Amino acid sequence: MHREILVKLFRLRMPSPRFHVLPWNQPLVHAVTEWLASDWTAQGPLDLSDTLLIAPTRQAGRRLREALAGHAAARRQAVFPPRVIMPEALASLDAPATGIATRTESLLAWTEVLRGIDLEAFRDVFPVDPPARTFSWAMRLAREFQRLQTSLAENGLRMADVAARGGDDFPELERWAQLGALEGLCDAALAARGLRDPQAAKIAFAENPAPLAGVRRIILAGTPDPLPIAVNVLMVHAARGLLVDVIVSGPSGVDGAVLFDGWGRPLPTAWAARTFEMADFERRVRLCADPAAQAEAIVSCAFGYRVPGGRLGVGVADAEVLPSLENGLARAGVPAFNPEGRPLKAAALHTLLSALAELVREPSFVAVTTLLRCPDVLRWLGGSPTRLLASLDELHAEHLPASLSDARTQARSRPAWSGLASALDSVVRLREELLRGAFPSNVRAALTEIFKERRFDLGRPEDARAVEAGQAWGEVLTELEAAVGRFPGVVLTDVWELALRALGDSQRFDEKPEGAVELQGWLELLWDDAPHLIVAGLNDGRVPDAVVGDAFLPEALRARLGLKTNEGRFARDAYLLQALAAFRADGRGRLDLLVGKTSAAGDPLRPSRLLFLCADAELPARVAFLFKPAEAARPNHAWQRAWKLTPRTDAKIERLSVTVFRDYLKCPFRFYLKHGLRMQAVDPHKAELDAMDFGNLCHSALEAMGRADSPVRDCTDAGVLRRFLLGELERTASERYGESPVLPLVVQLESARQRLSKVAEVQAQLRADGWVIERTEWTFELTVGGLPVRGKIDRIDRNELTGEVRVLDYKTSDKPVNPADAHMRGPKRNEDMEALPACARFVAGDGEMIWIDLQLPLYLAAVADEFGHAVTCGYFNLPKAAGETGVSLWDGYDTDVQCAAMRCAEGVTTAVQARRFWPPAELPADYDDFAALFHEGVESSVDWKGEAGA
């Protein structure tokens, strides 16, 4: 109430500001410079130090100062510049900082209030209970309320003022009354700590701002929408006798008062009616399919300028265009500069700190791997980063640790991982450090530790940026330290959340590279003087931005509260667009406007309404032009191969394992990749045992059962065998995967248990039938066709009653496997047999067969010396269906088959020694470990320089 009276008084008594319209057919920044220097004689420096100048953006101020310096330099002089600020700073200019809550403190006050209140008393704000009143929830909402407070403060309002201003038919009276009450609680929470809410303080200060020392006059220049609160402050200063000048640029020959109010704000009615003339409209306005197409148009033009700085200005009204644009310019080698800066969210330090926060929250293995991949951490840990990371992946693949401590235990189990083990020790210490002591000194200590060896060379841009980030972090910590001191209840992980958010929100300003093209926001452009200007993103909702629907401040309420409205924004942008065009018209320069047809996500976009500010007669043509379908951004190019792969052909293969014959028979080339080049992928997302792990786990128990010293080798009691096998399984599993493996392992172990239980029954019966386990995990080496071949036989059984001997291999696949089917197949329909390696084919009985595996035949060859040739072979299946557990022998195996198999084996070893790994087989991608290498066929993907003709 008090404030309004004051304002009214000023209106009555105050001399209105002096209002100047500078002609808009020259760049605003030059016009303002000349105006400022109009009575300067160039005898001494251009001294504007008694002037406070309000310009709309940082960049505008920067341009003005540069122009002033240039203006003076042309007269061999220099400048004492005016003090340049942005309108939002005016309300708190030279305000005392003590006793005012920081953003963080206000945030904490809000969270305290939101978590503490009885929701029943605020049912118009919270008609239903929120999901859970956690700190995160409160913080998100608190930020929203802070934003709301900031919006209201634009016109000097607080939440509590809204109810009174909402009007007679205000449908949300009660809700705003309650919001006001909440705000009151928040104020009280701050007051209890001797603090004032920052917005409240600002509003109060704006009613009675401090006198501005050394300032004789204030100039509001080229600022088409100063905040109402800033205008109020200006009124107070004017009433106190300071000179206030308002400068806008506008059409000459038109009375400024028709187009602007006394503070230089474009009048909505006037600008909504004023047509936007643009010669050559259809050449200067261009529809682009998507943000990438807009970026491309700009890049090609900027590239044409070679050094675009000073020639080309770029405005980006749609932030979606920016990433593609920056990237495109970088690719074209055109230096670019974004005066808005970059959020520190993208900085390496932010990533590192997030990883630390995660580690503090939960010492999970994932948190550890994320942390260890931070370059600064790798540097800190010393040693070889690749060895460390490779060990980390190995550890993960083999042990699937769930937590830091699991990982540490496992890492110690293998000497090769000692580097990793000590790295994990360091991480443990780091975490202890972070949990010990008080925030933020513990964080500082931890970071000092990580960066203790690091020296940042400010001459290197990357280091300089890291230093800036570090400083910003320091500020965040300082602010938090004070805040947490006042709100001691906040727990550590929440403090981390706060700190990271604060850091992520802050901006970093790069230095402008020489000759760079500046990528400016829409509101910056009025101050750009480049003769050629391209503006991207001239779309509805971007220019002007429009608010439609809001949970708190819908348009109707904004209007009633005197906040920015869509109408006001439209007038401002209509003015801006026309001003941008005006000084570039008539051959003085050029304005190109890009209109997007869709957003990056594919949402349709509409042209800016500003583009329809034309005479009625022209409207249909403009509509037809602006709503025509955009030309497809890029034609669809036919698929083309960039290059063929050229694998090295010199990898040595000096011995084979029996299991790899299968690979050769499937595809000699992939065999070479796998066993020659040893190409094996790492799966960083491995979350559970793969088939091989699962098999190994079962095998180890089965092996223990069959060992010579096994207590149950001759056991016929299924129960005893079962206990033994499960005991072994338990032991191995906990050794390999720790005491508390991740959930999928729990399930997999259960599956292994079930299968082994069934094995116990089958084994008991087998032993009862006279089968004695003669050997288990028996390793051998053969020479086949001159090449050593190694293998390990799961078990060799001898029947004590019949003397029969058989070789068995355990299979843990889900379905039982038939040995004959696993080793050979018949030809497929229409199969081109000639394409197969000759050794793979053999004639069996009535038809031709094809070898696909040689494992069991090779086993038989290996045992022949000791056990003779009458040995049978087969699989011991442990499939999913318990009923199918048991031995499956290779029926009809005879010496013919054996001989054919050995011929095939020799064929393979000979081919391997002759290094015949080509041509490859074409396999479906789903079954190909190497699918990533091949496109449109293996043979055409690879330029094989070695032997051919497998």
Added chain:
Amino acid sequence: MKLIGHQMILASAGSGKTYALTNRFVQLLAWGAPPERIVALTFTRKAAGEFFDEILNKLARAARDPREAARIAGEIGVPALGPADFLRMLRTMTSAMHRLSLGTLDGFFARVVRAFPLELGLGGDFEILQEHGARLERQRVLRQLFARTGGELDEAQREFVEAFKRATFGAEEKRLAARLDRFIDLHQDLYLNAPDGEAWGNPLRIWPERSVWLEAAGDAKGAAAVLRHWAEGAGLGEKQLGRWHAFLAALETWAPGAPLPRELIYVLEKSVVAWAELIAGEAVLEFDRKKQTLTADACAALVALTRTVFGGELVRRLEVTRGIYTVLRGYEAVYHDLVRRAGKLTFADVQRLLMPDAGHGFSGQRAPRLASAEMDTLAGIRGAEEREAGRLLVDWRLDAKFDHWLLDEFQDTSHGQWSVLRNLIDEAVQDPEGRRSLFYVGDVKQAIYAWRGGDPRLFREIFDHYNAVEPGTIKEGHLDQSWRSGPAIISAVNRVFGNAAALARLMPGPAAERWTSEWRDHVSARPQLNGQVAWLYGDDDGARAGLTLKLLREINPLERGLSVAVLVQSNDAATWLADYLRREGGMPAVAASDLQVCTDNPLTTAVLALLQAAAHPGDRLAREHMGMTPLADIVEAAGVGPVEALTQDVLRRVHAEGFARTIETWLRRLEPSLMADDVFSRERARQLTEAALLFDETGSRDVAEFVQFAGRHVVRDAETATVVRVMTIHKSKGLGFDVVVLPDLEGNSLATRRRDGLCVQRNPERVVEWVLDLPPKLFHEHDAVLTAHVEAAEAEAAYEKLCLFYVAMTRAKRALYLITKPVGPKSVSANFPRLLAETLPSAGFDGGVRVGGWSADGAFVEGDSEWFGQIGVVGEADRDATGPAGIETLPAVSVVARHLARTPSGTKAGVVTGVSLFGSSGTSAASFGTAVHAALAAVEWGGASPEVLAAWKAAGVSEGAIAEARACLEAEELAEVWAKPVGGGEVWRERAFEIVLDGAWITGVFDRVVLAWDDSGRVVVATIYDFKTDRIGPENAGQLSTRYAGQLEIYRKAAARLTGLPEGRVRCVLVSTAQRSVSAVQAPRAD
């Protein structure tokens, strides 16, 4: 304004739904409706965009052309309108653009939710999760779910593991993670729609009357013994006895959930057929055509065993179902906590929030209802007065008042979506003054999205619902004229889909009836468009692909400027066929499924391999892969050949600059390895960077995550007439092509229902009544409830399948070629080729199909075999229209001088140590320095005075800074700094300046400059004092002047310029506030 009335339009393919919709919009405008009060909603963003464009273009045409104006005026029934009226409407539209509610349903719902977050139980504003974001979130949730912190499993985890075992019984249970992922894909939606555990595997819900199979079976072992005893003593034939033995043996090993062996099925089938007699205790069963009479004991035993099997199986299925439920609930609980509560919602979540009574299953409890008065009003459950208040509030917050509703593609609307809209639309339909309206249009014959909730029955239900209250409320309209297809196509479509008798023979009764009741013969609106329809025979996939190729070669559509599509039933088929056409025929065929642009070519896969090799040095596959590409030499040249260097370089870059920049660097290095004309790879390079930009937005710097993301990243191919597009029928919906080939029409019978996932029974309000993992055929065929469910589901499936074929055939504008296996006269499968056989061929057709100069075997042909002959072959030049020209540069305009910006201290040099940056002293050093500077700037002349001290305190300067500043004022060594020159003078304090020196623009601030005057008051000497607050020892004081020499030189020049003094008269003095010492810095000697 007139009473506008409500309308339902049943359209046919190609009949101009969009046209009708835009006409309606224009009609509303013409009748004075403000455009912002019209809500027009459709499904895809693309359709929404086209719809809007079309309205404006229509108005623009009418505004320019009186004839066009008259035509549209006539069409919308306001004949008096002229161009001026349309111009006015056009102006209204362009001015109101930002306030229009014209877009997708998803977008509309999101807007409502955004306006009422707290009312809907959200914690505030939210972000919409896009697909890749959702994937990352799911991974995070799974990780959290799987994580163990040690010790025993907790309660929830134990429950989860148990449930998982139950859920996967009889299926793969070895891999939990992979399996769970699939579960979520398949069932998450269902769970959220039916979060109530009561609906899942609940026998009371499924069999309210109690199933006979679930009654106690009694002692199975005993029964088996009885039966065996009976069988062995009953004097049966060997075969029959064998049957019984096999049955009993199989029974012993079989467990519920496992596949049923033949031996069991054989006897059980006999048993259920004779069930009543068995119960009665006297039954005759026939095995292999021999009758056998069972004794009462044997009957009872068989009854018991049958019940054991049936009951056991059903119980198992119930358990599996409940297991799935519990697994999903466990996942959802974590998901809800981690994702939704953090304000990340999918569009489906958004919609669910608004659904009045779905009890959206977030977190497994009954979720917060839309409980505020206003949202209850949305839900339609309050009185009229509150309803009005709520309605006002919706209007208020959305800045809009909705009077008119236009809904497009209504057959795809789900019941859930409708339940949200209903409450808003109800008011419009029931508006007593008739100022509001509803208009919905769609094609129930194109309802191919049932699998994602599309509910074509709504069409009629809504109509009936409102018209039951007040007949004639909604008027029914039809669009049967095709503006897309020529007469040959339309004639074939009518024959196939309008043959009620054939449909009734081949489809389940309800499906055929539903189809036929809405069927109306189509008419071509382009009778002059000549073309051809033919049905050709090809025995297998290979033959059909070959025929496709030959057809295309003959017609040569691309050269003639005709668009062409080959439509198939699956993505795999599309990929295979496109590949075939390219490989075998050299055709520019594109599988218009989504292109995996990051992995479908050697260039980008090499870059991904490089990233992977760097971050995972143990990955030899990636490392060797890289080594087979030009990267092998490039890494050497870039000095990062050794794996060690590569890892460091890549990780450092990724962390400092993100993936896009890192990749860009490598792509640039690879550029010279590309062939000059390789536009394709360059395009892929660009697309990889775009993908990286997208990923960078997530903030993640995890290489593995990025590689995975890139693998999944897909780009829709641009629509172009210059390729043969091979795509699924689903994807072709809404498109039209001059030539359509359908070589993949085989497959399931029209009556087969999709047999994956769970069976879900809904009540007429679409509320899920029960869910059950359906047991195999034998079981569900002999249960009345399940049989009814399966029959209904099969009818639904048949209807949708027919819709799919309808969509396929109606894509064609001029020519349509169907290619199938020959349908033999004895073939009994009720599939689509069979339908063709019953409807298309005419007597007397000789089996030869001629297309141009080529002929093949087939069953039907109609139209002009030379139809394409007259369409000229387009020259190369015409086809290769170049894209939009770049923006040309502006020649010869004066350049605005731009200077290199500098700050004197910004001549950046020096080293900051990590310890000083992050240690506790780091930042306070900076703020301490600022404070000391500020304090000293307050001093004009003379030493410390009480006033100065008071002023410092008042300004809140810290104690430490005050102490240091005070010491400086009191120090003897610094007396000259504060002393006023003898001859008088002035002092600049913290004075900013701008100057251009040697072409560089310099912005600086003098700490303190003392200007000494001569007698006449002219400045004769200037002394620059620069305060340094660095903490250095006295021994290093000398270093200060070296370090800052460059900076002070600039100050000297600036001061000289500003004062007009020669540089020699400007002294520079460094003041160390810590050491309280001064040192003059000499000007470098000019040579």
